[in-house]
Amino acid sequence: MSLTNASPADAAAAAKSASHVLATLSADARNEALTAIHAGLAAARDDILAANARDLESAKKAAADGKLSQSLVSRLDLGRKGKWEDMLQGILDVRDLDDPVGKVTLRTRLDDGLDLERVTCPIGVLLIIFEARPEVIANIAALAIKSGNAAILKGGKESTESFVAIARVISAALDRTRVPNDAIQLVTTRDVIPQLLALDNQIDLVIPRGSNDLVRYIKNNTRIPVLGHADGLCAIYLEPSADPAMAAEVIVDSKTNYPAACNALETLLVHEAALATHLPTVAAALAAKGVDLRCDAPSKAALAGVPDLTIADATEQDYSTEFLSLTLAVKTVPSLADAVAHINTHGSHHTDCILTSSAENAEQFMAAVDSSGVYWNASTRFADGTRYGFGTEVGISTNKIHSRGPVGLEGLMIYKYKIRGHGQVAASYGAGEGKKQFLHQRLPLE
Structure with a gap:
C-alpha cells in the first residue's frame, strides 16, 4: 500500500497498471501478502491504537461542538468490543478462503475443437471512499488482494492518523511480497473526491462507506458504477x-x-x-x-x-x-x-x-x-460479511445488479469468456448449404 499525494489521475493510472500485475499472480503469492499484512499489523498494534486514540479524542471534541455525529465517533473506535481482533482475524479468514480467481463456471463445446469457457476474473480498480471506520483499510486490502483487484482508498479527515498508521504498516508488508505496492493506495490529498469520481476510464467500481449524504453525493456525481447503500432502515x-x-x-x-x-x-x-x-x-x-x-x-x-x-x-x-x-x-x-x-x-x-x-x-x-x-x-x-463466512466485507449493497447484501470475494469478481479453437471462423456457421451447425454441448466444469 502506498501513501500517495499524487494527482488523482496519476494514482489511478498506477493502480490500473498494478491491477494488471495483480490479476496474474498465483493464489500463493496473494495469500503470502495477506500473511505479511496480518503479521505487520499485529506487531504494530500499540502504535496503531495510539494513533486511533488521538483521532478518537479529536472526534469526541468535534461531536461535543456539534461538528460530528455520535454514530461516526462510535464507528471510529478501533478498540471497541474486540474490533481490532476482528479486523486481524478477518485478514486470515479471507486468506484461507478458496481462491476466487480463474474459476470455470461454464464450459460449452461449440463444435469439435472449439470450446467455450466462462471464467471468473477481477473487476480491476476499486475506489473506496469512507468515513471513520479505520478497519476498512485492512478489510479492503485483504479482499482486494485476494480477489486480484487493485484498490484506491480515500478516508475522511476524522480518522487520518489511524489511516496513515495502518497504511504505513501495510505498505512495508507489501514491499516484502510479490504484490505491487501501488495495488493498494491510500490517497492523502485533500479535496480530491470529485476528481477521482471523474476517472471512469481508470476506475471500475466505487464503493462508498459512510453517511447517507456521502453515498448519495457519490451516486449523483460519477459515471462509474457504484456498489453500496445509502440507508440502513x-x-x-x-x-x-x-x-x-x-x-x-x-x-x-x-x-x-x-x-x-x-x-x-x-x-x-x-x-x-x-x-x-x-x-x-x-x-x-x-x-x-x-x-x-x-x-x-x-x-x-x-x-x-x-x-x-x-x-x-x-x-x-x-x-x-x-x-x-x-x-x-x-x-x-x-x-x-x-x-x-x-x-x-x-x-x-x-x-x-x-x-x-x-x-x-x-x-x-x-x-x-x-x-x-x-x-x-x-x-x-x-447482516455482516464476517458472520456470513465471507472473511470480511467491502460493504453492504442494496443494488439490483451484480452483488447484494454483504459483499465479499464473490462480489468483487466478474467473468470473461474464453474460446480455444483451431482456426475456425464464424462465417463457416449458420443456415444454408455448406454451413456448419453448432453443437452447443454442455461440458462438465472439471
Whole structure:
C-alpha cells in the first residue's frame, strides 16, 4: 500500500497498471501478502491504537461542538468490543478462503475443437471512499488482494492518523511480497473526491462507506458504477404467534447490539393482535437497555401500564428515519401484507425480519420483501460479511445488479469468456448449404 499525494489521475493510472500485475499472480503469492499484512499489523498494534486514540479524542471534541455525529465517533473506535481482533482475524479468514480467481463456471463445446469457457476474473480498480471506520483499510486490502483487484482508498479527515498508521504498516508488508505496492493506495490529498469520481476510464467500481449524504453525493456525481447503500432502515415484523421471550431477545439484539450500525433495527412493526400479548414484554426489555420508543396511538395505548418507558408520539417521518441510536419507531399493522407494504415503501432494501411460528407466513414474508437480506426469527445484526463466512466485507449493497447484501470475494469478481479453437471462423456457421451447425454441448466444469 502506498501513501500517495499524487494527482488523482496519476494514482489511478498506477493502480490500473498494478491491477494488471495483480490479476496474474498465483493464489500463493496473494495469500503470502495477506500473511505479511496480518503479521505487520499485529506487531504494530500499540502504535496503531495510539494513533486511533488521538483521532478518537479529536472526534469526541468535534461531536461535543456539534461538528460530528455520535454514530461516526462510535464507528471510529478501533478498540471497541474486540474490533481490532476482528479486523486481524478477518485478514486470515479471507486468506484461507478458496481462491476466487480463474474459476470455470461454464464450459460449452461449440463444435469439435472449439470450446467455450466462462471464467471468473477481477473487476480491476476499486475506489473506496469512507468515513471513520479505520478497519476498512485492512478489510479492503485483504479482499482486494485476494480477489486480484487493485484498490484506491480515500478516508475522511476524522480518522487520518489511524489511516496513515495502518497504511504505513501495510505498505512495508507489501514491499516484502510479490504484490505491487501501488495495488493498494491510500490517497492523502485533500479535496480530491470529485476528481477521482471523474476517472471512469481508470476506475471500475466505487464503493462508498459512510453517511447517507456521502453515498448519495457519490451516486449523483460519477459515471462509474457504484456498489453500496445509502440507508440502513431495517424493520422487524412481530406476529402474535411468535414466542414472546424469543421475540424480545431478537428485537433487543437487533436494536442495541450496535445501534450505530447499518444493520441495526430502526422500525418495529407489530401485528395488532400482538399489542397486548407481546409488545409490553418487548418494550420492557428495550427500556432496560435504554431504548426510547416513538409509538403510534395503538402501540402507545398498549404500553400504558408498563413502567419506566420513555415514549414519544411517532411522526410519519420517524418511519423513514435511520436513527443510528437508541431510538426505535413502533407501528401497528393489521396484517402481514400491510407489514410487507410498509417495508417495501419506507425501508431501504437492507435487512428485514419476521418473528413468527408460522413457516408459511415466514416464507411469504421473505419472498415478498424486496431487501438484500430477509430473515425469519433471527437478529438483523447477522447482516455482516464476517458472520456470513465471507472473511470480511467491502460493504453492504442494496443494488439490483451484480452483488447484494454483504459483499465479499464473490462480489468483487466478474467473468470473461474464453474460446480455444483451431482456426475456425464464424462465417463457416449458420443456415444454408455448406454451413456448419453448432453443437452447443454442455461440458462438465472439471
